[in-house]
Amino acid sequence: MAAPQSLLDVGTEYQYGFRDEIEYVYKAEKGLNRRVVEMISYFKNEPDWMREFRLRALEIFLKKPMPTWGNTQLLSEIDFDDIYYYIKPAEKQGRTWDEVPETIKNTFEKLGIPEAERKFLAGVSAQYESEVVYHSIREDLERQGVIFMDMDSGLREHPDLVRRWFGKVVPPADNKFAALNSAVWSGGSFIYVPPGVHVEIPLQAYFRINAENMGQFERTLIIADEGSRVHYIEGCTAPIYSTDSLHSAVVELVALKGAHIRYTTVQNWSKNVYNLVTKRAVAYEDATVEWVDGNLGSKLTMKYPSVYMVGKGARGDILSVAFAGPGQHQDAGAKMIHAAPYTTSTVVSKSISRGGGRTTYRGLVQVDEGAVGVKCNVRCDALLLDELSRSDTYPTMNVKEDDVRIEHEATVSKVGEEQLFYLMSRGLSEQEATTMIINGFFEPFAKELPLEYAVELNRLIALEMEGSVG
Amino acid sequence: MSNTLTVHNPAELELIQSISRHLAEPEWAHIYRKEAWYRFLQAPTPSRTHEHWRRTDISHLNLQNIIPALPVEHRAAPEWLESLMAGGAKRVGGTLAFVDGTLVHEHLTESLRKRGVIFTSWSQAIQQHPDPVRRAIEGVDYDPADEKFTAMARAYATGGAVLIVPRGVEVTLPLQAFFAAEATNAVFPHTLVVLEEDSRVTLLDGMLSPDLPGRAFGSGVADLVLGSGSELTYVLFQQWGQGMEYFHHQRAVLGRDSHLTTITVALGASLSKVTIESVLCSPGAVSDMLGVVFGDSKQHFDHHTVQMHTVGNTTSDLLFKVALDEQAYSAYSGLIRIEPGAQKANAYQRNENLVLSSTAHAETLPNLEIEANDVRCTHGATVAPVDVEQMFYLMSRGLAPRDAKRLIVEGFLQPVLDRISAKSLREMVSAKVDEKIARRRF
Numbered sequence: 001m002a003a004p005q006s007l008l009d010v011g012t013e014y015q016y017g018f019r020d021e022i023e024y025v026y027k028a029e030k031g032l033n034r035r036v037v038e039m040i041s042y043f044k045n046e047p048d049w050m051r052e053f054r055l056r057a058l059e060i061f062l063k064k065p066m067p068t069w070g071n072t073q074l075l076s077e078i079d080f081d082d083i084y085y086y087i088k089p090a091e092k093q094g095r096t097w098d099e100v101p102e103t104i105k106n107t108f109e110k111l112g113i114p115e116a117e118r119k120f121l122a123g124v125s126a127q128y129e130s131e132v133v134y135h136s137i138r139e140d141l142e143r144q145g146v147i148f149m150d151m152d153s154g155l156r157e158h159p160d161l162v163r164r165w166f167g168k169v170v171p172p173a174d175n176k177f178a179a180l181n182s183a184v185w186s187g188g189s190f191i192y193v194p195p196g197v198h199v200e201i202p203l204q205a206y207f208r209i210n211a212e213n214m215g216q217f218e219r220t221l222i223i224a225d226e227g228s229r230v231h232y233i234e235g236c237t238a239p240i241y242s243t244d245s246l247h248s249a250v251v252e253l254v255a256l257k258g259a260h261i262r263y264t265t266v267q268n269w270s271k272n273v274y275n276l277v278t279k280r281a282v283a284y285e286d287a288t289v290e291w292v293d294g295n296l297g298s299k300l301t302m303k304y305p306s307v308y309m310v311g312k313g314a315r316g317d318i319l320s321v322a323f324a325g326p327g328q329h330q331d332a333g334a335k336m337i338h339a340a341p342y343t344t345s346t347v348v349s350k351s352i353s354r355g356g357g358r359t360t361y362r363g364l365v366q367v368d369e370g371a372v373g374v375k376c377n378v379r380c381d382a383l384l385l386d387e388l389s390r391s392d393t394y395p396t397m398n399v400k401e402d403d404v405r406i407e408h409e410a411t412v413s414k415v416g417e418e419q420l421f422y423l424m425s426r427g428l429s430e431q432e433a434t435t436m437i438i439n440g441f442f443e444p445f446a447k448e449l450p451l452e453y454a455v456e457l458n459r460l461i462a463l464e465m466e467g468s469v470g
Numbered sequence: 471m472s473n474t475l476t477v478h479n480p481a482e483l484e485l486i487q488s489i490s491r492h493l494a495e496p497e498w499a500h501i502y503r504k505e506a507w508y509r510f511l512q513a514p515t516p517s518r519t520h521e522h523w524r525r526t527d528i529s530h531l532n533l534q535n536i537i538p539a540l541p542v543e544h545r546a547a548p549e550w551l552e553s554l555m556a557g558g559a560k561r562v563g564g565t566l567a568f569v570d571g572t573l574v575h576e577h578l579t580e581s582l583r584k585r586g587v588i589f590t591s592w593s594q595a596i597q598q599h600p601d602p603v604r605r606a607i608e609g610v611d612y613d614p615a616d617e618k619f620t621a622m623a624r625a626y627a628t629g630g631a632v633l634i635v636p637r638g639v640e641v642t643l644p645l646q647a648f649f650a651a652e653a654t655n656a657v658f659p660h661t662l663v664v665l666e667e668d669s670r671v672t673l674l675d676g677m678l679s680p681d682l683p684g685r686a687f688g689s690g691v692a693d694l695v696l697g698s699g700s701e702l703t704y705v706l707f708q709q710w711g712q713g714m715e716y717f718h719h720q721r722a723v724l725g726r727d728s729h730l731t732t733i734t735v736a737l738g739a740s741l742s743k744v745t746i747e748s749v750l751c752s753p754g755a756v757s758d759m760l761g762v763v764f765g766d767s768k769q770h771f772d773h774h775t776v777q778m779h780t781v782g783n784t785t786s787d788l789l790f791k792v793a794l795d796e797q798a799y800s801a802y803s804g805l806i807r808i809e810p811g812a813q814k815a816n817a818y819q820r821n822e823n824l825v826l827s828s829t830a831h832a833e834t835l836p837n838l839e840i841e842a843n844d845v846r847c848t849h850g851a852t853v854a855p856v857d858v859e860q861m862f863y864l865m866s867r868g869l870a871p872r873d874a875k876r877l878i879v880e881g882f883l884q885p886v887l888d889r890i891s892a893k894s895l896r897e898m899v900s901a902k903v904d905e906k907i908a909r910r911r912f
């Protein structure tokens with residue numbers, strides 16, 4: 001598929017903005033109430049505990065006030081009554097692309113998913129509106145006991161495992177949008193990797209919103225059992241509409257002793273999508289969780305992936321990259337909770353604002369009592385490409401122990417004139433030189449991306465920007 | 471005369487009127503006080519749901535019941551204050567001392583007086599030099615987050631210090647103002663500094679008291695106005711005794727090519743919440759902001775700094791050092807804000823926390839809000855214990871562990887204190903810091 005020429009083009013031309021005419025199997029009424037929640041649960045033929053979980057979450061959602069921080073202006077524009085909370089696009093889920101309805105398959109063809117799957121993915125899940133329409137996993141992984149299915153199937157086929165962990169990492173009362181998701185969740189991925197199994201090739205999920213005023217509320221739960229390894233990638237796109245859609249996911253990761261989870265997101269929603277997501281991981285003894293989080297699209301993103309290090313020697317890494325163009329606000333960040341001794345974490349955040357866009361880094365590093373020997377390093381760099389744009393940095397460090405080492409650094413600057421001069425003296429145009437400098441700024445993120453379907457990102461990303469910063 | 475007004479309901483205008491009457495304030499000064507008082511009554515009491523107040527719980531305070539002490543006649547400075555003032559008396563250009571809101575000592579060298587320097591109490595300044603004071607307070611701005619407390623301080627201040635340095639006058643000897651508390655349970659320090667064009671001065675505001683038997687309350691406000699080309703070094707030295715809960719807002723407005731150095735030294739009080747704000751609203755302005763906090767027992771410190779760049783070609787540099795022992799708590803939050811269009815602004819912010827015990831608790835929130843692109847803004851924050859290698863080095867040289875630790879803490883804080891260029895002030899403040907460090911057993 002076509003890649004933009006440079007990062008400067010990102011957001012100016014949104015190539016995934018097409019929409020497709022689909023006949024839905026079922027479309028719930030607009031708005032949110034008890035009936036809608038019960039209907040979703042009924043359609044999915046869920047056990048009682050899940051229906052009660054949903055209804056309890058609905059009450060929490062209705063009771064909790066909207067956040068009083070962040071971009072309250074944009075948040076207040078969300079009309080919860082003007083959203084479809086559940087749309088079922090197809091009768092059944094396909095195991096091969098041929099089983100997927102033609103129109104939906106075409107959408108994913110245009111997005112390049114089947115091709116990517118053939119080339120380098122061990123498993124693929126494709127969600128369209130509220131439901132997963134396609135799902136596959138390589139047989140050898142299945143034989144080793146790896147479970148990779150949509151969350152609804154997970155609940156049906158592995159009720160004990162799901163019940164043990166579902167809503168435990170992110171309880172419904174955590175925040176208003178987690179409560180909303182808990183009430184109306186549908187789709188998402190359920191992954192279990194048995195002890196010692198290394199899934200070397202990434203598993204991927206692709207999320208597509210097609211309908212206008214759609215709310216997508218997928219729910220993902222990944223459990224990596226002792227000593228196992230898994231890499232999960234998600235991508236998201238949506239058509240351009242004049243009205244706004246809401247995407248509010250909850251992602252829960254459990255890395256048991258010695259396990260390693262990497263979770264990569266390439267978020268490229270169209271600019272009419274609110275992306276308000278709760279992502280949290282628990283890392284037990286000697287486990288590692290890495291979040292690689294790229295935010296390019298959406299109108300407003302509020303997302304702060306976090307790692308709760310609850311076992312000795314656990315590790316958390318977050319690499320967050322954000323790009324905000326005109327009309328966009330990327331309010332992203334990271335939370336590192338050190339609740340056990342000898343836990344270590346690093347956060348690297350890179351952001352670029354242009355054309356009046358706004359990027360915000362909002363983060364927390366917390367060291368609880370008794371968590372000795374903790375080390376944490378946070379580094380934020382922001383580039384502002386013009387005088388219309390804005391960059392904020394709001395880190396918080398809360399340390400209740402003395403034997404720790406916490407560092408935070410941040411710089412905000414424009415593209416370095418000396419670098420520009422150097423490159424232009426070598427014959428590059430100003431545009432090319434700027435692009436090159438910006439790509440370098442994003443380099444750490446590029447290195448972490450194994451995905452070919454995100455090749456456009458790799459192009460956006462590749463050089464240096466030292467010198468323009470303090 | 472009774473020291474404290476017997477007003478049962480402070481929401482009676484009578485209180486404000488009697489303060490004004492007592493100080494024989496002209497109408498305009500009374501209006502200023504009255505407006506502040508109305509604002510105090512109207513402003514909501516901050517709660518922890520407000521970001522700025524999230525880390526300091528004041529729900530136990532009943533602000534409406536706190537009543538200021540009226541000045542009394544013929545009050546003498548207590549001995550401890552006398553000896554402190556006598557210490558560097560020869561190398562000081564002027565001293566003001568207030569005890570419980572009453573002026574007890576006033577001195578300004580003859581040569582400074584002749585050159586037109588005004589350094590006196592609020593009540594005398596408004597009588598003798600109404601015009602410059604009036605002009606300065608017209609520009610007073612109430613920060614919404616701290617309004618309840620700054621308005622209270624402006625409404626209830628009885629003893630305040632006013633310093634006005636005329637155009638082109640360079641005051642070489644430092645000036646000092648002491649606000650002490652002894653018998654009252656509410657103090658309201660108020661400082662107004664106006665530097666006219668190309669003038670230069672160093673001022674120390676000292677907030678002092680012995681340990682207090684019960685709870686005491688204080689709310690202070692300092693307004694610093696720097697004319698173009700002027701240079702001010704302002705030291706806020708806080709060593710309230712145990713029991714004091716102190717709130718303070720310092721706001722400096724920097725004129726063209728002016729240079730402010732503010733040094734905040736916080737050692738005392740059971741609870742303190744302080745905002746240090748520099749508004750760089752003219753090109754060429756430079757604000758150097760330094761701070762030292764040393765806490766022990768269950769002391770609670772909440773410091774907030776603001777580097778507000780409203781125009782371009784302005785520079786700010788901040789270094790805030792916090793050392794915490796026992797169960798002390800410190801929250802440092804800092805904001806660098808670059809307004810749209812403030813190109814070529816240069817801002818730096820650094821907060822270092824030295825944690826000396828596993829029960830101490832440090833929070834740091836260095837924030838940036840940048841709305842111009844041709845700027846250079848950097849911040850850094852660290853939280854760390856005493857470096858074991860430094861300990862090892864000192865101990866290998868024969869120092870006992872506690873002495874080694876003491877030396878490291880001194881070495882950590884000293885670079886900030888060294889920025890107080892006036893020797894007498896530097897020595898006085900350093901001695902107080904060392905005294906507190908020496909008291910620690912480690």
